[in-house]
Amino acid sequence: MYRPKPHAACHMPKAVPLTAIVLNASLKHEPTLSNTGELSEELLAELKKYDVSGKVIRLADKNIPVGLTFRESEDDDWPAIAAEIREADILILATPVWWGQRSSLMQRVIERIDAFDEEYHEKGRSALYNKVAGIVITGNEDGALHVMGSIMMVLSWLGLTLPPECTAYWVGEVGNPLEGDTKLRRANKATKAMVKNLARNLAYHARLLRHHPMEMEG
Amino acid sequence: MYRPKPHAACHMPKAVPLTAIVLNASLKHEPTLSNTGELSEELLAELKKYDVSGKVIRLADKNIPVGLTFRESEDDDWPAIAAEIREADILILATPVWWGQRSSLMQRVIERIDAFDEEYHEKGRSALYNKVAGIVITGNEDGALHVMGSIMMVLSWLGLTLPPECTAYWVGEVGNPLEGDTKLRRANKATKAMVKNLARNLAYHARLLRHHPMEMEG
Amino acid sequence: MYRPKPHAACHMPKAVPLTAIVLNASLKHEPTLSNTGELSEELLAELKKYDVSGKVIRLADKNIPVGLTFRESEDDDWPAIAAEIREADILILATPVWWGQRSSLMQRVIERIDAFDEEYHEKGRSALYNKVAGIVITGNEDGALHVMGSIMMVLSWLGLTLPPECTAYWVGEVGNPLEGDTKLRRANKATKAMVKNLARNLAYHARLLRHHPMEMEG
């Protein structure tokens, strides 16, 4: 039901350098092309226009063991990623769709990020308040809107703010041959429109919360 | 991820005339073309080859009030539909996707069908045991697999058996203009393959359960 | 996984009177107690502390025909509701869970609200930008988190901003007798905690966007 949306420039709050971090949960390893990764790079390029610098972390090339704590093993790569999340103004969760759901790597991230929720209980406020979140999704066909909603739900409980049109995605027609995905995605006008509006809305809300953060009393 | 599947003929249990009923939850009224309705008719045509006769009920032209009982008002059309469900060997729930979910008319049917669940509690067995269920879904883009799973879950609790590949659906590429849906759907090979395998698998399981129904002792 | 969260007061943006509208999609008619309605009233009471006034609209007692336009019949109650949505700063969608999904009345609202999306296409911007959304959900058992995510997805595409912890819900243990729901819900500490944090976060974000709305150039 999503059709290419018009894009309008927006009067922005006072400029301030911001940072974004993208967690790419593609099942493919570097240097194989990841559709999700490429779409994430397009989003970062668009965010750059709003003075937001960022980078993509390819989860398939990291070691993120099963578990629910901040550190699960000596060679656990999650603590370093968690530290980068703490620093960023904007968190982007990027995932392919496999059988109608986020990938096992994105689910692993969500299980590990749960430790922020534990910390919230202890400290009385979320470390992720005043951060803004976006989502990037690609799939051969079907599943993006469900994956989007299921990730938004998690992000909201973790304390992040979700701007309007918080996702950019691509999915093809059912039965669409896998080989053609990249070409179709690159040409898709709806997906391009989503990238532009998502970048604008992320930047607007992130600046606004940087200038006026929710601050608890006491 | 669904790609056109090969179809093979199957040695079938002894022929026996069977009946199917399709509930079409399109939001459009007769005589407007319903994509969901047309795909349902294709399925019925394929089922006919297996000695299954059936019909489609267009819910948008029925009066099905809000509620949870078998009869909610004097002019309630649900009791007659419920009676046809009791008679049928095969129940097909057919729905468009609106914002990632089954339509409000399909949700209404599911709320009303809940009365069968109450009856199960009272009588100690489901009136829908030994019936086989299928699903038909169409959408402009995205959502079919989620809608399919969410409907399967309900059908299973109600007591129906679900054959392999229990759904036929069509969804287009994101941003796909609405006007082109019907043409693309009619030409889609994956959707055609689903219809053939769904009809074969429904007929096989329905015949099997007709010849060998689960019968409770006592 | 939601456990009762700590609540802290928050330094708020400059006070400004705001309005909220709750659409209650309970299947029950007035004056029958609606769990969803009662929880919505608790939220409104909490919002009042932040200078937000509001009201609940009981959809089961309105006439909202099937369709996708702003007005579907002479006696269609939707146009008046749509006008109230335009005026409000905060939109709350409140629904029970039926078989794992939002009710048919909430799905109907989402189908009808689609007309705002059409308008967005024509006018180049959403009439719902700068509004903030919240969600209220009750169910006998299971389904709240899925319903929450699926509604958040719709709200985001429509142009609303979602604050952290954007939902208040109650669901019971599986097998829990229906008669006990109201009592258990009223006593549930996790649900109470959600109401407090949701009200604070809605008020904060709504005030912020009132003082600093996204305004398109040109």
Place this chain on the structure above:
Amino acid sequence: MYRPKPHAACHMPKAVPLTAIVLNASLKHEPTLSNTGELSEELLAELKKYDVSGKVIRLADKNIPVGLTFRESEDDDWPAIAAEIREADILILATPVWWGQRSSLMQRVIERIDAFDEEYHEKGRSALYNKVAGIVITGNEDGALHVMGSIMMVLSWLGLTLPPECTAYWVGEVGNPLEGDTKLRRANKATKAMVKNLARNLAYHARLLRHHPMEMEG
């Protein structure tokens, strides 16, 4: 909405020894108690009454790398598991709920099981036809019905038959302290009723398909 269902004995097809395999996607390692694992053992005990023998595989203690093929590395444990799936009459997918979804280990299994779907394309029929599937789910609160539907959808495309009431689950009331889960689950009558009906229905359908398998012509 699930309430404890009555259980009735069922006239069964001629006895034949059958096998079941349970894949337990708990995030916890042996010997830590897994609620999902314990509920799976209850199901196996019940299945034994119908001449079905089975075992549980604890995925957290296996090495199942990211990927989509039958073998992803030298020390990949998946090929041995896939071989056991081929031998079994009944496949049970058992998972905890984390943030409203199946665990990352269950999602990994579903990504790896996709290789059966590739094989189906090549051979013209699914190696999983005539097998029957069941599901076991536990969660601290909320999410079981959604997880159930999303797994049923995958199982159906893979070629398995789903009997009525194909799942046994437990979830608690929202806000329910984690420490109490095991005790509440063990005492829950609705969960016990599900186990009994699931075992009966799995055994019935598996025997029926063993005696009368779908066999393709040619």
